[in-house]
Amino acid sequence: MKIPVIDFAPFLTDEAQAQRSVAESIYRACHEVGFFYLRHHGIPPVLVEQLQLQSKRFFDLPDGVKRSLARSAETNCGYVGLRQERLDPGQPGDLKEAFNVGLQAVWPPDEPDFRAVVSAFYDCCRQTVAPNVLRACAIALDLPPTYFDDKHGQNYFLRLLHYPPIEQPPAPGQLRAGAHTDYGSITLLLQNEQGGLEVQTRDGQWIAAPPLSETVVVNVGDAMQRWTNDRLRSTPHRVCPCDSQQARYSVAVFCDPNPDVVLACLPGCATPEQPPRYAPILNQEHLNQKLNATY
16 A cells, blocks of 8 residues: 655645545545545745744753743643653553644744744635645535634644654654654644654555655644544554664644534435434534543
8 A cells, every 4th residue: 555645735725626636636535535635726836944943942942941941731732742742542651742833832942943933834724725725625525715714713733743763672562753743634734854653454454654855744633533424534654763873853733623512423424324423512622532542
């Protein structure tokens, strides 16, 4: 199995047939794999470069500064230190550190360039890139293109991630990021040149999802899988120390439904042969259950 590469440029022309063609490619990728690479996604290359520089700058800050920005359980914003999170709750803490940004973000003092660049990237994804991808998903599901628009926007989290060089042998089962699925509708991921991301196939094998220049990785989350009655697939993935002597950086934007959205089977996603598989649930309750299991 290969992870598809999809050119998003035709979708951005607003030509109906081109949009339908791209949407169908996205549907196939999300149904069969749950992951795809997206080219011509709309994020300016200069902003990507600036973000990568600012991410490294943040993680180079003194530990005391980073710890003063510790993640709040109420807002899910702030700094998460090494081994503080277990994305696979049955395994040791992940060998990574992270900084979460949302609408209630906290910011390091005396770092105006960091705040400006991270905010610009967050806004680009929240206001442009993610809504466009979600519109493609809506078209693929035979829903109005703007179906998801008013159900998103309040619950987006940008996550800067740093996987430092591994200087001591990991504990049994310990990875840079344990096997997990994402929690929301879709995730946008930027990777630097260091690999390590792996995706699980339907038959349980793990395949590499290496960095591809000028792309973002897009994957389906648990909320979208619930919404679509498993038509779109939230796929387990992990980050392994394929080159443990090298630092790895990535940036994920988690596009979750708004807190008050009820995740109930979408129109057209159930049939008499395949009735709804999930009970309706308020998204904030769904998200809290997921977060509480990993911290």
